[in-house]
Amino acid sequence: MAMLPLAQLYARDVPDLRPPTGADLLQVLWCPFDHPPMSFMPRTVVFWRSEAAVTDILTTPPEPPVVQFDGYLPEPCLLAPEQITEYPNPLELSKDVRAQLGDWSMWQAAGGAVDSRYASYPEEFYSADLSVAPGWKVGGWAPWGYTDPRPQSCPACDSAMVPLLTIPTFEWDDSTRSWIPDDRGDREHTSPSSVRTRPEGQAVIDFFRAQGIEAHDRGRVPRDARVAPLGTDTVPRQPTAVQIASGQRQQLYICPTSPEHPHTELMQ
Numbered sequence: 001m002a003m004l005p006l007a008q009l010y011a012r013d014v015p016d017l018r019p020p021t022g023a024d025l026l027q028v029l030w031c032p033f034d035h036p037p038m039s040f041m042p043r044t045v046v047f048w049r050s051e052a053a054v055t056d057i058l059t060t061p062p063e064p065p066v067v068q069f070d071g072y073l074p075e076p077c078l079l080a081p082e083q084i085t086e087y088p089n090p091l092e093l094s095k096d097v098r099a100q101l102g103d104w105s106m107w108q109a110a111g112g113a114v115d116s117r118y119a120s121y122p123e124e125f126y127s128a129d130l131s132v133a134p135g136w137k138v139g140g141w142a143p144w145g146y147t148d149p150r151p152q153s154c155p156a157c158d159s160a161m162v163p164l165l166t167i168p169t170f171e172w173d174d175s176t177r178s179w180i181p182d183d184r185g186d187r188e189h190t191s192p193s194s195v196r197t198r199p200e201g202q203a204v205i206d207f208f209r210a211q212g213i214e215a216h217d218r219g220r221v222p223r224d225a226r227v228a229p230l231g232t233d234t235v236p237r238q239p240t241a242v243q244i245a246s247g248q249r250q251q252l253y254i255c256p257t258s259p260e261h262p263h264t265e266l267m268q
């Protein structure tokens, strides 16, 4: 069965891609069928390549004769890479920290641009605006919820793996409007990434730092690079038309010590 091209990312557009030595280009392909009993998702293949060595460029990607679901045939999109900072999923935080996130006075003291409509549900501000951005992205934190947090270890060397690429069904929605990409549709896809300033305020950053939690933590990329697809679709939530199960996300993990070790993937 022919593999379908899914994503092509250049290190020059996504500085945190961290390719292995000699490579500057990530190509992800997938087999557009579920793979039961282990996986009810397409199976991905990851290629690290050197742009200079890629000479066999096809102008039209091969169309597969058949895909299992329409949602496994991605709509071609340009990418608008944008660097963002996101905090962990609340499920990865201790009970103590979660309790403090529910304390409105902490957010007020932080002096950030926290919308007062969150006063009754301060933890919603964290979930919606600070933790785990929606959409396609490189690196970042895992969007747990479909399962409980589950550390991923490298099948070859047992190192703790880190998220490489998140393939979501949906981009932002009404509850996550602060994550709408900057300058949507208004940017050269090759322009340098902009850096998003989050609304949390320095006191909140310090609060997380005191808990040992940072976007820089645990060997993850210093900033998480979202690769927002610029679709022509009138439905901005699904520019790629990709659908994983009933609206889940497929997340690829990579070995940080040896990127050439086999990657793993899970549904979230």
Ligand SMILES: [Zn+2]
Pocket (backbone or CB within 6 Å): 001, 031, 032, 033, 035, 043
């Ligand atoms: Zn297959």
Ligand SMILES: [Zn+2]
Pocket (backbone or CB within 6 Å): 154, 155, 156, 157, 158, 159, 255, 256, 257, 258, 261
């Ligand atoms: Zn490894």
